[in-house]
Amino acid sequence: MDLGRYRRACLGIIAALGAAQAHAACPVGQEAFTSCQIEGRNTEVFVCHDDQAANYRYGPVGGPAELVLTDTVENVDFEPWSGLGKAIHERITFYNGDYSYEVGGGFDRPFSEEEMHQDIRRFGWVDVAQNGEGVSRLECIPETVSYGFGGGIYDAKVATGLAWDDYSKTSVSAAPVQTPILxxxxxxxxxxxxxxxxxxxxxxxxxxxxxxxxxxxxxxxxxxxxxxxxxxxxxxxxxxxxxxxxxxxxxxxxxxxxxxxxxxxxxxxxxxxxxxxxxxxxxxxxxxxxxxxxxxxxxxxxxxxxxxxxxxxxxxxxxxxxxxxxxxxxx
Structure with missing residues (x-):
């Protein structure tokens, strides 16, 4: 499957869910990857980006951010959708010393005419880990999830000369492979x-x-x-x-x-x-x-x-x- 082409097709079919709210919280010139309010915490998370950088913001709903992290688009740990399954979802991870913050967003794609007329199930999460060990998992309130599949960080990474390698679950240079040394x-x-x-x-x-x-x-x-x-x-x-x-x-x-x-x-x-x-x-x-x-x-x-x-x-x-x-x- 040509994942890039499929992403562009989906972008034209499925509008970003809750995009207006998410974009309002992004800095001028940036667009939203995903955002949501956290279940039982009265807090919210926003991940925004442009073609150079991506940033993570977490804090009380409607208030100033308690934690802000930024990374370059080229370096940020982003995992695109695999192209498999009913649920379309992607994740991005920011690192702060020993801690990591994985933010994910997604929705179920409709497969039948009946499902086309039903509400789309949305979901999202924030996984916090320390030295790779899980500390807490925060679930998003479904109706507050903003996530628009297509383009975005995926295309920005491709523009820097990177390609996704599903084998290693990391990004690699799209340049020709040299003669193996092993x-x-x-x-x-x-x-x-x-x-x-x-x-x-x-x-x-x-x-x-x-x-x-x-x-x-x-x-x-x-x-x-x-x-x-x-x-x-x-x-x-x-x-x-x-x-x-x-x-x-x-x-x-x-x-x-x-x-x-x-x-x-x-x-x-x-x-x-x-x-x-x-x-x-x-x-x-x-x-x-x-x-x-x-x-x-x-x-x-x-x-x-x-x-x-x-x-x-x-x-x-x-x-x-x-x-x-x-x-x-x-x-």
Whole structure:
């Protein structure tokens, strides 16, 4: 199904429900994605947007907002309708530190002439979570729900060069896919997925670097701290969103937590889960595409057997890369 074409057709058939009320609460120049009053709370929520930004506003009915959150259209976590089922619904999530606020809206589409003459069932919600764990679910009063399917944030995201990837439940670049970097090899009689040794690098710093080279690249001749691993004292240098662990003058581990540290393939902090899968080629080692982390060993045919490295990509609650770590299995 051409979801974009179907969205446009639905937009012409189904008017935005309660749109006048929702637009009245949006800043000048923005349109409403969804809005409603919360059941049993005397509060309301509005999600408005233009082609650059989306914002979340929650507070007492008719009063000033208690919480306002804003994100760019390109970055905001938006999940369009899948095209399946009787109910048309979409959701958008805003993040504020450890907390997330998922706002959804929808309605049942009529399938028969009889249903065309009946009131359309509307629904909406706000799900609040902390570190990915649900804190509360707020239900919308149905008759106050404003949600108009078609165009809107979906088209704004497409205009930025993004496409929806239902496999990973994230947005990805619509640009052509590069040659996948993940490989499969037989290790200890079982097939496994691995990364080329050339991928175990962040810019100029790479696994196996000698101490002098690694330190001087970052402009610091001294370790900033030390840690103990398996009884061994390991020097750790921390600078500009990267940790570098050194044992016996050799880099044995690195961890990047800022986007400026990029692997040769382009993998970096801040990419969506779907963008990571596109670069890898597939999800490693049979993990779910929505897993909280992906991991892979270094390919043996690319590296001396003593250097048994592995990589771990960790995703945050916003479905984007939170950190990328390299480590040695045998320091």
């Amino acid at each position: 490989k499969t090899e037989t290790r200890y009689h079982d097939p496994g997925d691995c990364l080329p040794s050339t991928e175990f690098a962040f810019g100029f710093a790479k696994m196996g670097d000698r101490l002098t080279a690694a330190y001087h690249k970052l402009g610091s001749p001294e370790a900033s701290s030390n840690v103990t691993l398996g009884g061994l004292k390991i020097d750790r240098m921390t600078a500009f969103g990267i940790d570098i662990d050194i044992l016996q003058d050799v880099v044995i581990g690195m961890k990047a937590t800022e986007p400026l540290w990029e692997m040769p393939s382009g993998l970096r902090v801040g990419l969506t889960r779907g963008e990571v899968i596109r670069i890898l080629g597939y999800v490693p080692n049979g993990e779910e595409p929505t897993a909280e982390k992906f991991s892979a060993l270094v390919c043996l045919d690319d590296q001396d057997t003593f250097a048994k490295w592995y990589a771990v990509i960790v995703f945050g609650q916003d479905k984007r890369v939170q950190s990328i770590s390299f480590a040695s299995l045998s320091p």
